Amino acid sequence: MQLEMVQLSRVVFRKYGNFIDNLRLYVRGGSGGMGLQRLGGKGGDGGDVWVVAAKDITFKRIKDKFPQKRFIGGVGANSKALKGAKGDSKEILAPIGITVTFDDGKIIGHLNTEGDRLMVAKGGRGGCMYSAFQPSRGKAKHIRLDLKLIADFGLVGFPNAGKSSLLTAMSNATPEIASYPFTTVRPHIGKLIYKDYKQISVADLPGLIEGAHLNKGMGHMFLKHVERTKQLLYVVDVCGFQLASNAPFRSAFETVQLLTKELELYKEELLLKPAILVVNKMDLPGAEDKLLELKEQLQKPEDFSDLLPDDMIPKNFTAFKQVVPISASTGFGIDHLNSLVRESLDEEAENANKAVHEEILQELRHQVPQHS
Structure with a gap:
């Protein structure tokens, strides 16, 4: 039998040790590209920012690799003809078993298994005829990643x-x-x-x-x-x-x-x-x-x-x-x-299985016509 140790450290050092169980990050979607007015073209949309659950990732590794804790999506390409290419999306690899929230505590979602992903900042729209061919900026916000052991x-x-x-x-x-x-x-x-x-x-x-x-x-x-x-x-x-x-x-x-x-x-x-x-x-x-x-x-x-x-x-x-x-x-x-x-x-x-089976039976009973 082996011990699984959650290797963590904390942003704020306290007397009980260096222990990170949450991170605050700045995220911003990429800006859109310019549209080409002469041809009525549309600029590419900016890249989105995603948080993705992955194995062998800790908050300390994120903090060490990205000390500024800023993640920005790629800029959409300007329209050279009818449509510019979309900007590259940015993925933040994070530990499994976290809750992602906004600064105000509103929950964006949970990442409980490897490969789970959440969009945390959408890229801006590319310029087009409806925006006078001017692109928009991506959404910017601060988010929090909060680890809770499972x-x-x-x-x-x-x-x-x-x-x-x-x-x-x-x-x-x-x-x-x-x-x-x-x-x-x-x-x-x-x-x-x-x-x-x-x-x-x-x-x-x-x-x-x-x-x-x-x-x-x-x-x-x-x-x-x-x-x-x-x-x-x-x-x-x-x-x-x-x-x-x-x-x-x-x-x-x-x-x-x-x-x-x-x-x-x-x-x-x-x-x-x-x-x-x-x-x-x-x-x-x-x-x-x-x-x-x-x-x-x-x-x-x-x-x-x-x-x-x-x-x-x-x-x-x-x-x-x-x-x-x-x-x-x-x-x-x-x-x-x-x-x-x-x-x-x-x-x-x-x-739990009995409750699920009972729920299914109840649903089936509602679907079957009742004969007098």
């Missing part, structure tokens, strides 16, 4: 919950692991490969902190990657979590609800994703008793909401498909977790 499962947890260790145990991936928070400062994706060669991707994403929805810590940089995962694996330390000596201690139950609230405050739709709760570090003393307490609290979470600050109580408590105790360091429960991950994805795919 994975089957995303690991969601506060720092030091053991997500990197879990990814290693699940997939033989080798992310950096250490006994201090914020080890992960860039996403890693591990591949789970089953005996029938089925592959499932699991993304280890940088640790959240309280206030991530306000862009504290790695904030939005982390949360946006959760959007493109199919399902979630919440990972919590069975013994609880404390970010620093001056920060409040959070039990495993509190940690679960704070994670839920951070996702809710960023984008409520994230909570519609199927989720499995992974309770890590079951090799620690007293872990079994703490696990029993957590399970009891999760059965009626509203009865224990007084443990949370008022502004951090979720509107809706997450109903987990499974609560899975594991120890990433000893390997306890990992095989069982891998099986549940497979079952959960297979179930989701089966339900």
